[in-house]
Amino acid sequence: MLEKTVYRQLLSRAFDIPIKVTYWDGKTESYGTGTPEVKINLKQEIPLKAMTSQPTLVLGEAYMNGVIDVIGNLQELIASAYRQAGSFLTNNPFLKHLPKISHSEKESKQDVQHHYDIGNDFYQLWLGKTMTYSCAYFEHPDDSLDQAQLNKVRHILNKLKPEPGKKLLDIGSGWGTLLFVAAEEFGLEATGVTLSKExxxxxxQKIKEKGLAGKVTVLLTDYREIKKTYDYVTSVGMFEHVGQENLALYxxxxxxxxVPNGRALIHGITxxxxxxxxxxxxxxxxxPGGYIPNVAENLTHIMNANLQLADLEPLRRHYQKTLEIWYTNYTAVIDQVQEKYGEPFARMWSLxxxxCAASFEAGNIDVMQYLLTKAPSGTGLPxxxxxxxxLED
Structure with a gap:
């Protein structure tokens, strides 16, 4: 009886918006001031100890498996938990619950393939034509997702102020959109590295279709194995996956x-x-294996690597908007996802x-673009x- 009372007290203080909760015993209670627009249906009791020790894991699994249903805006519900001071959902030392994560080249390959080698067909359902799986850049509020993704790539390359004919390395090159734009629009010799077979x-295949052989190269290898030097380096959505212990190495x-005076644009979640x-x-x-550093961590590693910070730009609201569009796209095809991968998988990706959109909305994570230069100090930048x-006007 005491555990159920504590259970209800925790939920009653978890959010800063009014909610309605229907418990496994059939009882319905409302919490907060105002009319609840979000309703939570708990179909069975979740052990209190598990729920409070690793809430995102335990509640995430419960949502995946249909033990929890949410009627209303799930993104807003999660964002409200992030905003609520002292919520048991967000005030947990997550790191202490996990063993030290290793990121050898073999383990990094396994982690990347776990995520990206689900299959290109899966990502093509909702990422858009550019197949770009990172924060878009909305120059105008009504930009389409595809336009905003191309905006992002051009914004990255513009910052480098690249000279045609020079060489660019893209670390973690994804499905290649940045490589193609670098070659076709900026006249660069572009090389990408990825650990994903897909x-x-x-x-x-795209290199062949676009006739870019000799201008664009992609390598199936770990970035740590690269020996050549390049005039420019880009890396988008990569450092979040190298692991805390490898940030300095990265x-x-x-x-x-x-090369001396070379320039890099590093874009990632912080x-x-x-x-x-x-x-x-x-x-x-x-x-698996992900770690999101804070800005101070990255800047420390940047300084220790003898790189110079030339510019730093936050794009948090752009990533929130990107994720909201992805979710809209995903919702339109969720029946296809469920048919191929099963209901728990489909609900897992929906959650x-x-x-993630809620995290950016609440401001507890951000995405940054770091423009870096290598000594000597004459960078050639305006x-x-x-x-x-x-070039964006």
Whole structure:
């Protein structure tokens, strides 16, 4: 009886919006001030100890398996938990619940393939024509997803102020859109590296279709194995997956593969106040081995690698909007996903996309673009930031 009372007290203080909860015993209670627009249906009791020790993992699994149903805006529900001071859902030291995560080349390959080698068919259902799985850049509020993804790639390349004919390395090149734009629009000789077999095969096929052989190359290899040097380096949505213990090595590798005066644009998810670290649910089911550092961590590694910070731009609201569009696309095809992969998988990805959008909405994670240069100090960049936007007008 006491456990049920505590259970209800925890839920009553977990959100900053009014909610209605129907418990496994059939009793319905409302919490907060106002008319609830979100309703939670708990179909069976979840052990209190499990729920409070690793809430994102336990509740995430419960949602996947249909033990919990949410009627209403799940993104808003999760964002409200992030906003609520002292919520048991977000005030947990996630890191202590996980063993030390290793990121050898073999383990990194396994982690990447777990996530990206679900199959290109899965991602093609909802990512859009560019097959770009990272934060888009909305120059105008009504930009389509495909337009905003191309905006992002051009924004990255504009920041580098690249000269045609020079060489670019893209670390974690995904399905290749940045490589193609770099070659076709900026005249660069572009090389990408990925550990995903599916991404590698897709990019190889696109190189043939676009007639870019000799201008674009993709390698199925670990970035740590790159020995050549390049005029420019890009890396989008990559450092979140190298592991906390490899962040120093990652930025050092960026420095090593750059020629003197070379420039790099590193784009990835960070925390502005404290790193989001490791989330047990995402680590278990979505992307094993992930770690989200805070800005201070990255800047420390950048300085220690003898790289110079030339510019830093936050794009948090852009990623929230990107995820919301992905979720809309995903919702339209969820029946296809469920038919091929099963209901728990389909619900898992639905939760993942909405939870990530909520995290950006609440501001507990951000996405940053770090423009970096390598010594000596004469970088060749203009004195002001105006050049970054001239090609976008």
């Amino acid at each position: 991404q590698y095969q897709y990019t190889q 930025f050092k590798k960026v420095q090593e593969v750059l 925390g502005q106040h404290q790193g989001a670290g490791v989330d047990p649910f995402i680590n278990q089911y979505i992307f 993942y996309l909405q939870a 004195l002001t930031r105006k050049y970054m936007y001239q």
